[in-house]
Amino acid sequence: MRPLARWALVAVAAVALVTFPYWSAQWESTRFATTLLRDALILAIFALSLDLLVGRAGMPSLGHAAFFGAGGYAAGIASQRLATDQLPVTLGAAAVVAALLALVIGVLVVRSEGIFFLMLTLALAQIVFAIAFQWTAVTGGSNGLSGVGRPMLATLDFSSPDLMYVLVSITFVAAALLVWGLARSPYGRALIGVRENERRMRALGYDTTRLRLSAFVVAGTIAGIAGALSAYSTRFVSAQDAGLGNSVRAFVTVLVGGAGTLAGPIAGSALVSFIERVVPSLLPVELRISEAILGLVFIAFVLFARQGMVGVGRSAWLRVRTR
C-alpha cells in the first residue's frame, strides 16, 4: 500500500475512533461501549509505553504502574492543591512527576538486565505503591484520592462522558504516533541494538546506559499521562493504580498482544479489556474469575504463542501467502 494511501487510512481510522460516541449513539445509548473503549484506550497508552521497554529495549519491567499511579496522583493532587483544573497544568504535573520518578528509579535499575532487572523494578515499584498506600496525608492512603478535578481547557469542560472519551482517544492517537515515531527512528533502532547485543553497541560507541535510561524515562512519562487520564475518567486515584496488579496487567497486555510491535499493545488491550469487562457479564454472577481467566490466557500465550496475537497473525498470513 502506498504511503499516502496508508496515511489516509490511518487518518480516517483516527477520526472514526475519536468521534465514536457521536456516531455510535444511535445503536448504543447506555454508553457502556464508550466507557469500555475509553478504558481500553487508556490501557493501550499504558501498554504502548511499556512496550518501548519490554518490546524494543529488552528491559522487562514489572514496575511500570508506579509511573501510572504517580501520574494519576500528581494530576489529582495538582488539581486540588493548585486549585486549578486546567489540563495543561494537571497533565503537565503528571508528566513531570512521572518523568522525575522514572529518572530516580531508572538510575537505580538501568545497569541490570533480564530477570534481575525485572525483580528490581517490581520491588521498587511496590515500594512506591506502599508509600502511596500509607501516606494518607498526601495520597489519601488506603482510601485513595477522591474528588480529582474535572479537566478543563480554558472554558471547555472535559468531564462529560463523551468529551472525556474524546480527550482520551486524542491522547491515544498522539501517544501511538509518538511511539511509532520513536520506533522507526535511529533512536528506536539503537534501542533494538541494545536489546540484541549491548556489548556490541558499546563497542560501536553507543552509551547504552544513557540510552536505556532515556527509554525508561520516556516510557515512564507516557505511563504517567495514561495514569492522569485514568484519574480524570474516574475522578479517583487508588494506590492499586501503582500496584503490582496494574504492572502485571500492562505486561500481560503487551505480551499477549505482541511485544515490539505497534499493533501488539493495542490488540492486547482490546483482548484484556474484553476479558476483564465483557466476560464477567457472560458468566454467572457468582463466578468472579476473570483474573484467573486472564492468567490462563497469559499462560497459554507464554507457552504456545510467545510472539502474541500479532505474531500469530503474522505466521498465519505468511502461511496463507506461501500456499
Place this chain on the structure above:
Amino acid sequence: MSLELVFQQALNGLSFGALLFILASGLSLVFGMMDVVNLAHGAFYMLGAYVALSVVQVTGSFWIAMLAAPLALALVGLVVEPLLLRRLRGRHLDQVLLTIGVSLVIVDLIGQLWGREVRSLSAPPGLDGSVGLIGGVYPVYRLFVIAFGVVLAAAMAVVYRRTRIGMLIRAGVEDAEMLGALGIDTNRLFASTFATGAALAGLAGVIAAPVFGVQPGMDTDPGLLYSLVVVVVGGLGTLSGAVAGSLLIGPADTFGKVLFQDVALAVIFAIVALVLLLKPTGLLGRIRIAR
C-alpha cells in the same frame, strides 16, 4: 521511647525476621537451583494460609494445619513444575512470566473459593497467651515464631551442608546442567525443589496467619514484596543470603514503622536502593544474569 518498648519492638522485629526467613528461603532456593524467580511465591504463601483456615475449621487443630498446608502446596508445586515450567526449560525469563500467570490464577481462585473478606486464624491454644518479659507482657506466639525460624534455619543448614540432598542442592545451585550430565535426574530434582519452595511458602502462610491475618492482597503484601526485598538485599540463591536479608529487613521494617509510621516503607526503599547501588548482587548473593 522506653526501654521496654525498644525491647518489645526488637522482639517484633526478630519474629518478623524469622517469618521472612521461612518465606524467603523458598524463593531463594528455587532461584538458586533453577534460575527462576517464582513470582507465584506470594500466591503460594497466601494459599497456605487459606488452606490452613479450612484445615483448622475441619480438624480444629493448628498443628495439623501446619503439616497439611505445606503438603498441599508441595502438591501444587509438583503439578506446576512438570506441567508448565518444564516446557520452558532454559527460557528463564519466560518461566518467570509463567509464574505470573500461575499467580493470577491461584489468587483469583482463592477469592472465588474462600471469599474476599478479611479472615483470621488464631494461634493454637498453648501458644496464644502472653508471657512476662522485661517490664511488659509479650505474646508467646511471636516467641514461638522466632524459635521456629531459628530451628528451621539450623535444620536447613544441616541438610545443606551435611546431607546428600544438600550436596545435590549446592551442586545444583552452582551448575544444574552439570548435574544432568552426571546422570542425576534433573527433572525430579527440579520438581522436588520447586515443590519444596512452594511448601516453605505455604508453611510461612500458616505461621504468619495468627500474626498478619488472612486476607486478599496478602500475596503481594507481605508475601511477594517482602520475600523479594529480603532476597535482593541478602542475596539470591544462598541460604545465608536469606538469613542475612531477613535479619536486616525484619527489624528495619518494624522499627521503621514505629519511628516513621506513614512512610516507614521509605526506610526499606532506602536500604534496597543502598544495597543495589553498592552491591547489586545483594549482600551475600550469587547472581547469574540469565535471560
Place this chain on the structure above:
Amino acid sequence: MIEIRELRRAFGGVVALDGVSLTVAEGERRAVIGPNGAGKTTLINLLAGEIAPIGGAVRLAGRDVTRLRSWQRARLGLAHVYQRTELFSPLSARDNVALAVAARRGPYRVFRAPPRSEYADADAMLGRVGLAGREDVVVHALSHGERRQLELAVALAQSPRLLLLDEPTAGMSPVETARITELVAGLDRALTIVIVEHDMDVVFRLADRITVLHEGRVIAEGTAAEVRGDVRVHDVYLGKALTVA
C-alpha cells in the same frame, strides 16, 4: 598510536597479564601471538576498554584512556572484532552495519526514519568485504565465514583509526581465510591494526611487527624475521607453529 605500560590483569587468583608493555606506531600492523592462555584476548579486551586493568596504563593517540569505557574509546576511533561472533542476530547484515555507520551521529534522532545514506553506506561496506547480495540476509542465516566478514564490515563502518582483530580467521576454511587476509591487507595504510592470530600464514602476510606473549608477559618482539629466529619463541611454541617457510 598505542602505548601500554606495565599492564596487569588477574581473574580471581589467576594472573592473566603480568606487566605487559608495548608500543604500536600509527599505521603499523602489529600481530600478537602466543600459546593458548598467554593473555592475548585479555590484552585486546584491556585495549578495548571492556575490562579494567589492576595496574598499568593505556594510552591511545597520546591520550590516557585507562579509565575510559569501551564506548568512550570507540568514539575515539577504536573498533573491535571479537573472538566469538558478536552481532545482532535477528537483524539483517545491512542493519548490523547501519548501526555502526550511525554510531558516530548519535542515536537521539527521533521521528524520522534513518537516512537512506546510512543504508547505502552499509551496502557499500558489505560490498567491500565481499558480502554483496547478502545485505538482506539475517545474521543467523549467514555462514560462519560470512559472519566473520560481516564483523569486519561492522568494524570498518565505524571509520576507525585503530582496529583490534581477535582471531579473525578462527574456524574458517582456507578459502575464507585467504579472503579475509587479503581484505585486511588491502585496508588503508593509515589504519593502525592489532591482530591476534594463531594462523602463522596470516600473521606473516599481514604483520609489520610481531609481539609474542607467554604466560602474561612479552617474551619477544620484532619483525617477522627477528621473531622467527628467536630461540625463546621456538621453545615456547615447541617449534611447531613457526616452521612456515
